[in-house]
Amino acid sequence: MKLFLWNLLLALTWGVATGEFTPTNLVLGFGLGYLILFFAGRAIGPSPYFSKVPQVALFALFYLWQLIRANLRVAYDVMTPTHYMRPGVVAVPLDAKTDAEITTLANLITLTPGSLSVDLSPDRRVLYVHMMYIDDGDVEAARRGIKEDIERRVLEVMR
Amino acid sequence: MSSLILRTATRFMLPLLLLFSVFLLFRGHNEPGGGFAGGLVAASAFALYALAFGVPSARQSLRVDPRSLIGTGLLAAVGSGLLSLVLGKPFLAHRDLWTIVTLPGFGTLHLGTPLVFDAGVYLVVLGVTLTIILPLAEEQQ
Amino acid sequence: MTIVLAVTIGCLYAAGTYMMLRRSLFKLILGLVLIAHGANLLIFVAGKPSGAQPPIVAPGASQPPAGFADPLPQALILTAIVISFGVLAFALVLFHRTYQTVGTDDSDDLRVDEV
Amino acid sequence: MKDLLLPLPLLVPLMAAAVSLLVPRRVRVQRLLAIIGTLALLGAGAALLIFVASSERIQATQIGAWPAPYGITLVADLFSATMVVVAGLMGLAVAVYSLTDIDPPREAFGYYPLLHILLMGVCGAFLTGDLFNLYVWFEVMLMASFVLLALGGEKAQLRGAIKYVALNLVASAVFLAAVGIVYGVAGTLNMADLADKLRGQSAEAGLVTTLAMLFLIAFGIKAAAFPLFFWLPASYHTPPVAVSAIFAGLLSKVGVYALIRVFTLLFTQETAYTHALILIVAGLTMVTGVLGAAAQHEFRRILSFHIISQIGYMLMGLGLFGLTSDPALKSLALAGSVFYIVHHIVVKTNLFLVSGVAQRLCGSFELARLGGLYSDHRLLAVLFLVPALSLAGMPPLSGFFAKLALVKAGLEMQQYAIVATALVVGLLTLFSMTKIWAEAFWKPLSSGTQATEMQPPQTASARTALLAPIAALALCTVVIGLAAEGVFGLALRAADQLANPETYIRAVLGDPS
Amino acid sequence: MGLIAVVLAGFVAAAVAPWLVRIARGAAGWVLAAVPLGLLAYLAGQLGSIAPHGLSVSYPWVPSLGVRFSFHLDGLSLTMAVLITGVGALVLIYAGGYLAGHRQLGRFFAFLMAFMASMLGLVLADNALTMFVFWELTSITSYLLIGFDHERPEARSAALQALLVTGAGGLALLAGLLLLGQIGQDLGLPAAASLEISTLRTLGKESVAGHALYLPALLLILGGALTKSAQFPFHFWLPSAMEAPTPVSAYLHSATMVKAGVYLLARLSPVLAGTEAWTWGVMAPGLATLLIGGFLAIQETDLKRILAYSTVSALGMLTMLLGLGSPAAVAAAMAFLLGHALYKGALFLVAGAIDHETGTRNVDQLGGLRKAMPWTATAAALAACSMAGLPPLFGFVGKEAAVEASLHHGPPWLATGAVMLGGLLFVAIAGIVGARPFVGQRTELPKHAHEAPISLWLGSMILAVVGLVLGLAPGSVDSSLLAPAAANVLGRKEVASLGLALWHGWNLTLALSALTVLAGVSVYVARLPLRWLLGWGKSLSRWGPAGWYELGLKGLNVVAAVQTRLLQSGYLRLYLLTILVTTVGLVGYTLLRRVELPRREDWFDGALHEASLVSGLIALAVLATILARSRMRAIVALGVVGYGVALLFVLFGAPDLAMTQFLVETLTVILFVLVFYYLSPSEPFSRPTARLRDATVAIAVGALMTVLVLVTASADWYPSVSGYYAERSVPDAHGRNIVNVILVDFRGLDTLGEITVLAVAAIGVYALLHLRPERRQPR
Amino acid sequence: MTEVLSSLLLVIGGAFMLLAGVGIVRMPDLFMRMQAATKAATLGVGCMLFAVAVHFGELAITARCMLVTAFVFLTAPLAAHVIARAAYSIGVPLWKGTFCDELHDQKDQQGPPSPEGSAAMSGQTDSKETAAARGTPSDDNAGAA
Amino acid sequence: MTPWVMMRSAMPLSTMTLTDAAVTLALIMTSVAMFLALVRLVLGPSLPDRVVALDLIGTLSVGFIAAYDIATDQPILLDAATVVALVAFLATVAFAHYLERRARDD
Numbered sequence A: 001m002k003l004f005l006w007n008l009l010l011a012l013t014w015g016v017a018t019g020e021f022t023p024t025n026l027v028l029g030f031g032l033g034y035l036i037l038f039f040a041g042r043a044i045g046p047s048p049y050f051s052k053v054p055q056v057a058l059f060a061l062f063y064l065w066q067l068i069r070a071n072l073r074v075a076y077d078v079m080t081p082t083h084y085m086r087p088g089v090v091a092v093p094l095d096a097k098t099d100a101e102i103t104t105l106a107n108l109i110t111l112t113p114g115s116l117s118v119d120l121s122p123d124r125r126v127l128y129v130h131m132m133y134i135d136d137g138d139v140e141a142a143r144r145g146i147k148e149d150i151e152r153r154v155l156e157v158m159r
Numbered sequence B: 001m002s003s004l005i006l007r008t009a010t011r012f013m014l015p016l017l018l019l020f021s022v023f024l025l026f027r028g029h030n031e032p033g034g035g036f037a038g039g040l041v042a043a044s045a046f047a048l049y050a051l052a053f054g055v056p057s058a059r060q061s062l063r064v065d066p067r068s069l070i071g072t073g074l075l076a077a078v079g080s081g082l083l084s085l086v087l088g089k090p091f092l093a094h095r096d097l098w099t100i101v102t103l104p105g106f107g108t109l110h111l112g113t114p115l116v117f118d119a120g121v122y123l124v125v126l127g128v129t130l131t132i133i134l135p136l137a138e139e140q141q
Numbered sequence C: 001m002t003i004v005l006a007v008t009i010g011c012l013y014a015a016g017t018y019m020m021l022r023r024s025l026f027k028l029i030l031g032l033v034l035i036a037h038g039a040n041l042l043i044f045v046a047g048k049p050s051g052a053q054p055p056i057v058a059p060g061a062s063q064p065p066a067g068f069a070d071p072l073p074q075a076l077i078l079t080a081i082v083i084s085f086g087v088l089a090f091a092l093v094l095f096h097r098t099y100q101t102v103g104t105d106d107s108d109d110l111r112v113d114e115v
Numbered sequence D: 001m002k003d004l005l006l007p008l009p010l011l012v013p014l015m016a017a018a019v020s021l022l023v024p025r026r027v028r029v030q031r032l033l034a035i036i037g038t039l040a041l042l043g044a045g046a047a048l049l050i051f052v053a054s055s056e057r058i059q060a061t062q063i064g065a066w067p068a069p070y071g072i073t074l075v076a077d078l079f080s081a082t083m084v085v086v087a088g089l090m091g092l093a094v095a096v097y098s099l100t101d102i103d104p105p106r107e108a109f110g111y112y113p114l115l116h117i118l119l120m121g122v123c124g125a126f127l128t129g130d131l132f133n134l135y136v137w138f139e140v141m142l143m144a145s146f147v148l149l150a151l152g153g154e155k156a157q158l159r160g161a162i163k164y165v166a167l168n169l170v171a172s173a174v175f176l177a178a179v180g181i182v183y184g185v186a187g188t189l190n191m192a193d194l195a196d197k198l199r200g201q202s203a204e205a206g207l208v209t210t211l212a213m214l215f216l217i218a219f220g221i222k223a224a225a226f227p228l229f230f231w232l233p234a235s236y237h238t239p240p241v242a243v244s245a246i247f248a249g250l251l252s253k254v255g256v257y258a259l260i261r262v263f264t265l266l267f268t269q270e271t272a273y274t275h276a277l278i279l280i281v282a283g284l285t286m287v288t289g290v291l292g293a294a295a296q297h298e299f300r301r302i303l304s305f306h307i308i309s310q311i312g313y314m315l316m317g318l319g320l321f322g323l324t325s326d327p328a329l330k331s332l333a334l335a336g337s338v339f340y341i342v343h344h345i346v347v348k349t350n351l352f353l354v355s356g357v358a359q360r361l362c363g364s365f366e367l368a369r370l371g372g373l374y375s376d377h378r379l380l381a382v383l384f385l386v387p388a389l390s391l392a393g394m395p396p397l398s399g400f401f402a403k404l405a406l407v408k409a410g411l412e413m414q415q416y417a418i419v420a421t422a423l424v425v426g427l428l429t430l431f432s433m434t435k436i437w438a439e440a441f442w443k444p445l446s447s448g449t450q451a452t453e454m455q456p457p458q459t460a461s462a463r464t465a466l467l468a469p470i471a472a473l474a475l476c477t478v479v480i481g482l483a484a485e486g487v488f489g490l491a492l493r494a495a496d497q498l499a500n501p502e503t504y505i506r507a508v509l510g511d512p513s
Numbered sequence E: 001m002g003l004i005a006v007v008l009a010g011f012v013a014a015a016v017a018p019w020l021v022r023i024a025r026g027a028a029g030w031v032l033a034a035v036p037l038g039l040l041a042y043l044a045g046q047l048g049s050i051a052p053h054g055l056s057v058s059y060p061w062v063p064s065l066g067v068r069f070s071f072h073l074d075g076l077s078l079t080m081a082v083l084i085t086g087v088g089a090l091v092l093i094y095a096g097g098y099l100a101g102h103r104q105l106g107r108f109f110a111f112l113m114a115f116m117a118s119m120l121g122l123v124l125a126d127n128a129l130t131m132f133v134f135w136e137l138t139s140i141t142s143y144l145l146i147g148f149d150h151e152r153p154e155a156r157s158a159a160l161q162a163l164l165v166t167g168a169g170g171l172a173l174l175a176g177l178l179l180l181g182q183i184g185q186d187l188g189l190p191a192a193a194s195l196e197i198s199t200l201r202t203l204g205k206e207s208v209a210g211h212a213l214y215l216p217a218l219l220l221i222l223g224g225a226l227t228k229s230a231q232f233p234f235h236f237w238l239p240s241a242m243e244a245p246t247p248v249s250a251y252l253h254s255a256t257m258v259k260a261g262v263y264l265l266a267r268l269s270p271v272l273a274g275t276e277a278w279t280w281g282v283m284a285p286g287l288a289t290l291l292i293g294g295f296l297a298i299q300e301t302d303l304k305r306i307l308a309y310s311t312v313s314a315l316g317m318l319t320m321l322l323g324l325g326s327p328a329a330v331a332a333a334m335a336f337l338l339g340h341a342l343y344k345g346a347l348f349l350v351a352g353a354i355d356h357e358t359g360t361r362n363v364d365q366l367g368g369l370r371k372a373m374p375w376t377a378t379a380a381a382l383a384a385c386s387m388a389g390l391p392p393l394f395g396f397v398g399k400e401a402a403v404e405a406s407l408h409h410g411p412p413w414l415a416t417g418a419v420m421l422g423g424l425l426f427v428a429i430a431g432i433v434g435a436r437p438f439v440g441q442r443t444e445l446p447k448h449a450h451e452a453p454i455s456l457w458l459g460s461m462i463l464a465v466v467g468l469v470l471g472l473a474p475g476s477v478d479s480s481l482l483a484p485a486a487a488n489v490l491g492r493k494e495v496a497s498l499g500l501a502l503w504h505g506w507n508l509t510l511a512l513s514a515l516t517v518l519a520g521v522s523v524y525v526a527r528l529p530l531r532w533l534l535g536w537g538k539s540l541s542r543w544g545p546a547g548w549y550e551l552g553l554k555g556l557n558v559v560a561a562v563q564t565r566l567l568q569s570g571y572l573r574l575y576l577l578t579i580l581v582t583t584v585g586l587v588g589y590t591l592l593r594r595v596e597l598p599r600r601e602d603w604f605d606g607a608l609h610e611a612s613l614v615s616g617l618i619a620l621a622v623l624a625t626i627l628a629r630s631r632m633r634a635i636v637a638l639g640v641v642g643y644g645v646a647l648l649f650v651l652f653g654a655p656d657l658a659m660t661q662f663l664v665e666t667l668t669v670i671l672f673v674l675v676f677y678y679l680s681p682s683e684p685f686s687r688p689t690a691r692l693r694d695a696t697v698a699i700a701v702g703a704l705m706t707v708l709v710l711v712t713a714s715a716d717w718y719p720s721v722s723g724y725y726a727e728r729s730v731p732d733a734h735g736r737n738i739v740n741v742i743l744v745d746f747r748g749l750d751t752l753g754e755i756t757v758l759a760v761a762a763i764g765v766y767a768l769l770h771l772r773p774e775r776r777q778p779r
Numbered sequence F: 001m002t003e004v005l006s007s008l009l010l011v012i013g014g015a016f017m018l019l020a021g022v023g024i025v026r027m028p029d030l031f032m033r034m035q036a037a038t039k040a041a042t043l044g045v046g047c048m049l050f051a052v053a054v055h056f057g058e059l060a061i062t063a064r065c066m067l068v069t070a071f072v073f074l075t076a077p078l079a080a081h082v083i084a085r086a087a088y089s090i091g092v093p094l095w096k097g098t099f100c101d102e103l104h105d106q107k108d109q110q111g112p113p114s115p116e117g118s119a120a121m122s123g124q125t126d127s128k129e130t131a132a133a134r135g136t137p138s139d140d141n142a143g144a145a
Numbered sequence G: 001m002t003p004w005v006m007m008r009s010a011m012p013l014s015t016m017t018l019t020d021a022a023v024t025l026a027l028i029m030t031s032v033a034m035f036l037a038l039v040r041l042v043l044g045p046s047l048p049d050r051v052v053a054l055d056l057i058g059t060l061s062v063g064f065i066a067a068y069d070i071a072t073d074q075p076i077l078l079d080a081a082t083v084v085a086l087v088a089f090l091a092t093v094a095f096a097h098y099l100e101r102r103a104r105d106d
């Protein structure tokens, strides 16, 4: 089942790539995807596949907003002579469990300016994030910010 | 590298890159791409896998010895040219070895020996790059 | 315009030459790479590049739009790039093995057999 | 017919190599393929030569059926067809020799496919009628030679290979740049088309000559001409003998071939400058090479330096060609070069093969540690003496007639300096050969020699595999000498074709009508 | 046809000789002697038929080069051929005994037979180049025979010396012969015939002498002749060649091969002689050799070396006579040639027999052997008398003729004096060699002397007796053999008797002859004080030609070593530097010599392109690469260079190229990183001066390439072939991406070659990484 | 309208690019340089690709732009993460103003080999000490000289 | 639309379209960013700094190509950008791999 979903995704990607969403092209993409999955089969571990389209859309909008907002903040900092940063490496305990969840979360964290996933604890329970703006030195607030703003929403979408 | 994040992403990237590589191969005759670019992308995919998971896993996921890809690719490339030689034309004369297949709902497909040739190139490039990179990475690990 | 490209090519050749003349084998290889870039660009410029129109025929058309770039130098360079990639890979590993076996990065230490 | 015969010398080794690559662990199959492949290559070459010689014209095939100058043309004139035959012969001889000489690990790691691909590159360079394609074949040949040189990974091999690789890559870079510029100014890569177009550029002869210099450098390095030869003595004594032998026979000669090709076909605008320069280079190459050999005391190094020296003779014919307007003398000079190349390939390959047997019997290549071969190995002594004396130009062996043609042409053109050089260098060559003879053959084996270093062939078949190719090549040397008219007549006809580019141009581009 | 059989028979015999030795063992010499004897018989049968034109055969060999397999038998060649076969037969028999039981006897006979055949070929050949072929073959066989005792270093170096000296002369000869052919062509001979000696002789001497190439040709040919015949200053190789077994010395180095030079002069004198240059060029070295050889001979104590120097001296006599060139001189030369071959061959064989039986060749140790070795002694006595020029032996006839000739030609006091001086030295030498070992008291010897077996004395005896017989009846060889030979030398159609006779009556010649003998005897008597007196000469000879040879050889080695150390220094960077400097020099010079640099508007149109930005990026990245102080830094910077180049490709409409360049660059970086993982840090190696030098060269290279690009960009002679691709790509090749269509179709062969390169690179990398010496089992 | 939108996006994208460039030069330590550079550039690329999509207004090209954007958004954080992780592991120093380093503290507690030169300091609040503790000033020769 | 930056900037403002101006500005800004990245690449001080600079130049290239696409109306050039976007990060991964090995081995 999982593989089937994967295969479908690959077919769609093929469609996007070729820019032709004709049925034949999608079937071709599906076939190619099948072949590739056959050859790469062992590489792909367990991987959930969700189609929560509305959730995803909402999250995307939220994320975009985060992205722009954070970027502007950094921009201001970069362009102005004084550094306003209060950086630090913060340990964020994770609720995310699966590989996909953790990875998605980490990447999304990284993608927003001002935060950067540096490492994951060996037991996969803590994500260490480098943050540029720990306002007022409140580490806990920063930690909470990540958990509330991003992790919760990500898990909502993914679970 | 032991980063779970990289590994998980790599699991996703591998098929994506491979698909993209095949895409490059097939459209190469009409749009930018082709056997070289395709083969290099495919090789990059496995190189990434080898960096993330180690060479043995990469070899496992490849399933075939990259060296045999080289031989196969060479034979495919030569073979595509031999056909015309057998038909009494000069070597590598692709120009009359085309069929235009019309598929309902898709349009027309131009199929010819150059595709076989380019696929041979793809295989050789893939095989070669991996034959080079995997042992080197192995040496480091 | 040509002068800019010509000087760039000259830079690549000069830097490549200088690196090749170092005793360090690593720098020698670096020099070869730079010179390969220089040679590729030289072919490119010798083909008199003009515009940005790629030599690709639009679907349905039978010839590329006017002002298309000369495809032949591109094909030649593509071949040359791939060849130099193969050569470079081999040279790198050869260097690697030499370093492991002879234990040096200094080309002056390779004299032993000749003198 | 020509559409089949011309690509065959490329396809045969390529197929043999590809199939060998598919069975990496089945060394016996690879061995069999090595013999069959090289034999087939020889056959293909012979068929091509017969075809070209009997058809009385230059043959060309348009690969891909695209008309010249748009596609790639393979061209076989008598010169290139002859070279293909010789390459096939050397391939066969070395393949047989390799059965004993190459150790199982090297065999298992791709020795035979590499040999095939080397031959393919060599034949491609001989047959192609396209300048960039020539670059590609050079690279094929070069890459195969890189790997063959380093295969085995011994210290000396690696040291030699580094120098070999670095210096040859410089040549490739120069070549590539030159090709790019040629395309930039003439808009074509087809050599016949180029010949046609460059001839019409008398106003731009200066630039054409500048290009000629780039090619002179690029091919001069490949040909190991003075002062560009360093890669050769730095490396040829390091790989297994079979590899040295095929290198010695073929590689630098491809450079000479390319020089002859472009300096007869493309760059004949300012021969008083270009070919005079070639003649000077020829003389200096002869002298430095032979002096280099005189300074050596190792079998293969002596032979390596002699390659350089002999390259000078081959270039001498080319230089002389450009300095006369008499068509008969032009042909004589070029025929001298062609004949010299054929002779040299056979002889030099053979000498290297002999050096390998000597090393097996005495455990060393050092003259000081060799000895006693004359007393105990009569056949080997004869088999050394024939090519050695031939190399020194002793009559009635092949080398004598090669030198005779060049000396004759030089004298008739009143180029006395180069003739004197050629003759004196001949004497010094004799000196070197007798040095080897006296040390390795006449001198008794020194008592300190370790028996453990010797690796005499153990079985009769192993011995045959070593000696049969040597004997066959020695026989060739004798036959080429005694029946020199056959080969020299061929060389003269080949030279006529070279000296008249019009026939080449017409064969490729078709008649102007 | 018969002539060709004569030449080839020896080679066939040479090929079977080793097997014959295995079968016939001790009798092999006798059996093999049948070959030259048979040939002798054949030749004797031709005695009558050679006059006036001789016999000729001619087949094409390498006609394109003017080489014909053509032979000509006339008086001169017949004389030589008779000597070669006759002496050859005797020497073969002798060698069978002398080297009985030697394990390399088979090879010896093979070489000897091959030599004989070559020598026959030399004297019979009519085509100059064919003659040269055999000329060189005699040098090679001589080399192999001198070095027969190959385990001794002296033998090896003597063989080399002989080969190098005669080989050098041979090369000069080749050039000379070719020039002669050219003269012939210039004088109207057809190209095919211009190298046939018989044809060349039909040219008028005057026209040849008037040709601009006459002098060079003459000098070059002399170079060949004088070295081969051991004329001063090339004489030194001959005494050294005495390292050869005695049969070889007797045959090659006295009777036949050393006469090849004289033969050549004789053969070509109808073409070349008669000029001042000839007279002095031939006579002067002959005269010097005659005297120097004689003086050196009486200083020696080794029998063979004495004989060798006396041979040198005799060859000088022959050369001098040919240089004089008068009919009388030529006649004397012919007589002397034959006489010398007979007595000197005999004396050598005697010397060998003595050595064989007593174990020494030192004349000071020898004495009183006449009883122990009567046959040998008899032969020696006869031969010595002949050498001393005593009647009634043939040597006397020869000497008389020589004295006679010297009186009537040239500056009389010089030639006559030389002949007399030479003659008296011959007498003394004859005494030392032919008489001294046999007379007087028996001495203590390394071996107890017995008479040698018949094979060892038969040869000398026959030669000596023939000398006696011919001395008694000189007319028998005069008309049949020597007169035709002399006619050939003089280039005359009609054969006139030489007038050889034992008795010419009481005349000046006889008086002078007698005087010579008397003086010679006194020299013999006073030989020991003389040897002592002349001792300084020996120390002087170190500075003589032999010393020059040694010095030359040493000099060659030094020059070679220095040159090689300079050029092939082992430093890769110097190799690269040399190549790059050559490139810049050659290409730059040629460029500036003739090419007009493009005008400014051709390369700068006033506008700037996006490419300028990218170019700047590349240039800076390049700078960062070369200035990087660590490897990883350089690799990163190199990556930027690659990306920059790819961007340039994008800017000029090359997406395929850019794509591939990006990919390759990325993979290259990965490769670099993987490979340089292990590398430990290294210090900068070069000194500042070296860096400055290299930077200069590098800037020159860069400047050259820049100028080349500018020149190229402004030169646009013809439209590119690419128009065709644009036109045909879609309709014929079914592809819209023209670059890809070129790669897989229009120029698919390039791509095939290219993937082959890649495949090979992969094999190479794989093998380098997996196949390591330490992991390999010994084979 | 299309022209205005695409131009606007282009300029915004370019501005973000420039921001990335300034950021990578101006920021005081590696981690903040990455923060400034990678993300701004990613967003900038997104904007510019959006501009391309708007400019051409064709489905195929829009799809292509989406694809490229997706690729960039997929790979950029990965690259940032791996290099940050590696940099941290070789002890690239944090800025002296760095407020806390909980990863370092955690490593100290667990006791795996800490980067060389790091004293067993756990000054959670003293940023100067954190920087000092983490740090050998590491040129890239933390790998190769 | 002409690709010449300077030609465009030399154009009278009246003939310059909005897109021209935007493209010129974007290209210049991206180029400046590249130079700045190069500055970081040269300055370091640590290898990761340089690698990040390389990575940034890769990303900037994608933007550069996108802007150039608009400037020249050549969407096809975007294909090159696709490849950069997809594989350029591999170089960074390789360096990271190297650094981690190094850290572990030391």
Ligand code: NA
Residues within 6 Å of the ligand: A108, A109, A110, A111, A112, A113, A114, A115, A116, F039
């Ligand atoms: Na972030």
Ligand code: NA
Residues within 6 Å of the ligand: A074, A075, A077, A113, A114, A132, F023, F032, F035, F036
């Ligand atoms: Na920031």
